[in-house]
Amino acid sequence: MKKNDLEFYDLSANQWWDKNAKIYALYYLNQPRFEFFDRFVPHWQGLKVLDVGCGGGFSCEFMAKRGAITYGIDSSAKCIEAAQKHSGENSLDIKYKVGVAESLPYENNTFDVVICVDVLEHVSDYRQVISEIYRVLKPGGIFFYDTINRNFKSRFMMIWLMENLLRLIPPGVHDWDKFILPEELKELMLSLGFFEVEMKGFDLFGEIGFVLGELNTFRKNLKFDKSFQVFIRKLIQVWKANFINYQLYRKTGSFQISINDDMSIMYIGKALKNRETL
Ligand SMILES: C[S@@+](CC[C@H](N)C(=O)[O-])C[C@H]1O[C@@H](n2cnc3c(N)ncnc32)[C@H](O)[C@@H]1O
Incomplete structure (x- = not known):
């Protein structure tokens, strides 16, 4: 049985924007997730933003349409190709790149906002990814993320129910061992110099x-x-x-999703980079 099968994203690349494809379910997560992000960034116009693990570009397009100067990076060349094609067809200027989140090809202190949504539970080294995100954020810049908690409930819902039983997510896409406890993530962020770390349940x-x-x-x-x-x-x-x-x-x-205090399965959050950092 495969685990954390990243090939799925390559294979889905051509269908990324197909409303009938399984991958399109990710599209519907953006509206509720940005309702949370907008609490901290009410105006996106002119901000330099990076989407780490952008896939076929759902969140990049969301931010570009709000006037952000948008960059997207993903390890799947096929996804980036699909993202470029779609943004081109819609006359959106988004700067896409193939690359890995563990080694971001951007200068220190570049972005006002970095988002990494539905990705941390897939990368090979999430600690390195967060450290890279910290590096490329401007001092005082904001990091937004969502990911999956690691416990009995998340195994039941995300693996047994969503993947194995209902097949709403293709079996093998997730690896429960790679899910992240909110307290692990928070401790890591604080140790790197992030502050005002806030987390909420992203409750599907x-x-x-x-x-x-x-x-x-x-x-x-x-x-x-x-x-x-x-x-x-x-x-x-x-x-x-x-x-x-x-x-x-x-x-x-x-989906009907609430942002609430139940972080037991999925959670969403924000953190600020230390303003003193040079
Ligand atoms: C569940 S998809 C999420 C895509 C997008 N963030 C969204 O929500 O629509 C996970 C994405 O992470 C990418 N990915 C996985 N590991 C990565 C890594 N180490 N560096 C960059 N991208 C990665 C995959 O190729 C895939 O496109």
């Missing part, structure tokens, strides 16, 4: 996250008393709600 699954937490408690304690019955009732309730949400996704393609 609503209360199903809560139910899985309960399930995990039962799994550990193996106590099937009255509270177990309450749990089962709650599970049915939540399953129904999520099933309706899932049907909606199948019909319209879009």
Whole structure:
């Protein structure tokens, strides 16, 4: 069984902008994610921004349309080719490059904003990537990211359910061992000199996250008393709600995502580079 199968992105490159392709699900993450980013950067016009692991360019186009001077880098040459083709067709001036996030080909202190979304859980060395992002940000510049937590719930939802059972994500795209605990990421960022580190839940699954937490408690304690019955009732309730949400996704393609305090599966955040850094 493959894990962290990056070949999937090469193979999907030609379909990146095809509304019917699986990869297009990533497109729908941008609206809610930028609702969070906009809290800290209300005006993008004229800012120099870099999208690390930009794929076929969903977020780059989002930022370019808001007037940002946009750069995108990805290790997949095929994705960059697809991104260039699409931005060209839409007359967007985006500076794309093939390259790896662990060794960014940009000068120190270059960007006002760097984003890295849905990528940290795929790279070979996320510590090196964050350190590179720190280096290329201007002093006082802002880093935005989202990624996946590493625990029982994320294994259940992202690997077993989304990949193996529902096949909404192709099996083998993720490697659970590469998922990152929020506290690990925060500690790393603070050690590099980032400050004002903030994180929130990027919640695609609503209360199903809560139910899985309960399930995990039962799994550990193996106590099937009255509270177990309450749990089962709650599970049915939540399953129904999520099933309706899932049907909606199948019909319209879009997700209902909340930014909240539940970081147990996916989380989103921001951090500022130390202003004193030269
Ligand atoms: C899940 S996709 C996300 C794409 C894009 N950020 C988005 O949200 O639409 C992950 C991307 O990370 C890229 N990637 C994986 N490892 C990388 C690395 N070490 N350096 C640069 N890009 C990488 C893959 O090629 C792929 O395009």
